[in-house]
Amino acid sequence: MPIIKIVALMSIVLLSYSSLALQLNPSSYQLAPKGSLATHVFEVVNDSNEIIAIKASIVTREWIGNKEHxxxxxxxxxxxxxxxxxxxxxxxxxxxxxxxxxxxxxxxFRLIVEQLPVNFTQEQQVSGMKVLHKVVGALYVTPNNLKPQLAFDKVQKIIDAQKGPLLVFDVTNNGGVHSLLNKHHIVVQGHNRLVLAPEWFGKLPTQNVLAGSVLTVELPWPKALTITPQKPLIVSEP
Structure with missing residues (x-):
């Protein structure tokens, strides 16, 4: 099957960007695998001043090589x-x-709602530009009583020519559900011990570690963290 790369939770248009023309509520939701909670009604809102046609579809979501597929x-x-x-x-x-x-x-999964290139009025037909809007939400099917289980390895300090010193490590989710790094405190142990608050992860391209996936994290090197050759860098949860 063809692979489609999608940017999460962004309104994407062909000629311009607009966050209000098309909305999906809620933008993230967890279904149960069976019973009444296996169904949900999402609200799709047309905030524009034009009549539009839209289609809804769902695609799988995997995290491979630090990219979503x-x-x-x-x-x-x-x-x-x-x-x-x-x-x-x-x-x-x-x-x-x-x-x-x-x-x-x-x-x-990803729930995708996108506008179709249909003209309903004479004004739309004669217009030289057609803006098509697309919104992408997060959708999960989640069994009961599962928890994330994060493991950290390949911790190192890297000097990047553009970004400067970086703290780089892999996060593996061995648990049964996704986990958001910006909901966690993370301990970094070098020569000294430092606790990184959730705000440290707010500017990452993604904070979401899907169940069974590996995410490579790059953070600006914490100035308060010192290292020595005698003590390896260790990252863990408190």
Whole structure:
């Protein structure tokens, strides 16, 4: 299947950027693999002053080589998959997990809502530019009673020509659900011990470590952290 690379939770347009033309609420949601909680109705909002046609689709989500990769999937039912929205109108799109009800590890997906290139008015037909909006949300199918389990290794100090000194390490999630680094305090042990607050991870391209995935983290070197050859760098949770 073709691989599609997607930037999460951004409104993407062909000719300009607009965060208000199309909205998806909620932008992140966890479904259960079975029962009534395996279904949810998402609200799609047209905040523009034009009538638009949109379609909804879902793709898989994997984190490989510090990049997100996506493929098409048939594990969901979406209704309606296409709809028309009048200016300032909102409608519901029902999503139901139709995959394996006995999954043991959380499955991660992207819910994509995008405008179709359909002209409804004479003004739209004669316009020389067509702005197509697209919003991408996070969708998970999560079994009960699972927790993330983070492990840290390959800790090192790197001098980057543009960024300067960096603290670099891998985070592996051996648990059953995703985990956001900006919800954690992280301990760095060198010659001295330093606790990094969640704010340290706020500017990373992603803070999300999916279940079963590895994320390589690059942080500005903490000025208060000192190292010696006798003590290896160690990163852990408190």
């Amino acid at each position: 996506n493929n098409t999937t048939t594990q969901f039912e979406i209704f309606p998959a296409q709809l028309i929205l009048k200016p300032q109108e909102k409608k519901g799109v029902r999503v139901r997990w139709a995959g394996d009800k006995t999954i043991q590890v959380e499955q991660a």
